[in-house]
Amino acid sequence: NAGVTQTPKFRILKIGQSMTLQCTQDMNHNYMYWYRQDPGMGLKLIYYSVGAGITDKGEVPNGYNVSRSTTEDFPLRLELAAPSQTSVYFCASLARVVVGADTQYFGPGTRLTVL
Amino acid sequence: EDKVVQSPLSLVVHEGDTVTLNCSYEVTNFRSLLWYKQEKKAPTFLFMLTSSGIEKKSGRLSSILDKKELFSILNITATQTGDSAIYLCAVGGGAQKLVFGQGTRLTINP
Numbered sequence: 050n051a052g053v054t055q056t057p058k059f060r061i062l063k064i065g066q067s068m069t070l071q072c073t074q075d076m077n078h079n080y081m082y083w084y085r086q087d088p089g090m091g092l093k094l095i096y097y098s099v100g101a102g103i104t105d106k107g108e109v110p111n112g113y114n115v116s117r118s119t120t121e122d123f124p125l126r127l128e129l130a131a132p133s134q135t136s137v138y139f140c141a142s143l144a145r146v147v148v149g150a151d152t153q154y155f156g157p158g159t160r161l162t163v164l
Numbered sequence: 165e166d167k168v169v170q171s172p173l174s175l176v177v178h179e180g181d182t183v184t185l186n187c188s189y190e191v192t193n194f195r196s197l198l199w200y201k202q203e204k205k206a207p208t209f210l211f212m213l214t215s216s217g218i219e220k221k222s223g224r225l226s227s228i229l230d231k232k233e234l235f236s237i238l239n240i241t242a243t244q245t246g247d248s249a250i251y252l253c254a255v256g257g258g259a260q261k262l263v264f265g266q267g268t269r270l271t272i273n274p
Binding site: 084155 | 168170198205206207208209212252254261262263264265266267269
């Protein structure tokens with residue numbers, strides 16, 4: 050298993066451009082998450098999904114959109130990029146949410162700079 | 165609003181020292197508390213705690229949870245330079261989400 054994979058690893062955008070961050074997992078996990086991590090900070094949840102066709106907002110959803118058409122893929126779309134979206138983006142997945150099974154598996158991250 | 169607070173935010177010690185990292189939380193419907201280690205890339209899982217007073221241990225690292233006082237500690241004994249990292253505490257609360265603290269940046273000097 051490759052686990053959770055993310056592309057691209059790095060990207061520089063100009064203000065107002067759009068892009069899609071890709072996330073794929075091959076563990077057949079139902080739950081998937083997008084986080085952003087600003088320098089010196091912890092992770093903040095952007096969006097999450099509990100299964101194909103179902104998504105919900107996290108703590109900081111403004112400026113982003115997601116879709117979940119398959120179990121494997123959970124792309125994150127940035128529309129009209131702004132400097133405040135400069136961050137490292139992590140995708141994570143989880144098999145199921147029960148006591149004793151909260152461990153989320155993280156992808157390697159995408160470092161995005163908006164100039 | 166769910167909240168996780170870690171302290172200290174930054175810690176510098178010498179190799180061989182013992183360190184204690186703190187995590188306090190306020191979340192609805194607590195399920196579990198997790199510790200992650202983050203070096204230059206993605207967080208990697210260390211421990212998950214769900215019950216009070218039970219110590220989880222892995223080599224020189226150990227962690228304990230106090231559900232009554234709503235906090236957890238992560239201890240690292242005989243620290244090594246390879247322990248230098250950001251240590252993240254996360255709590256599973258309402259819905260299917262984890263709430264992360266801001267992390268403790270630990271630096272071990274030789």
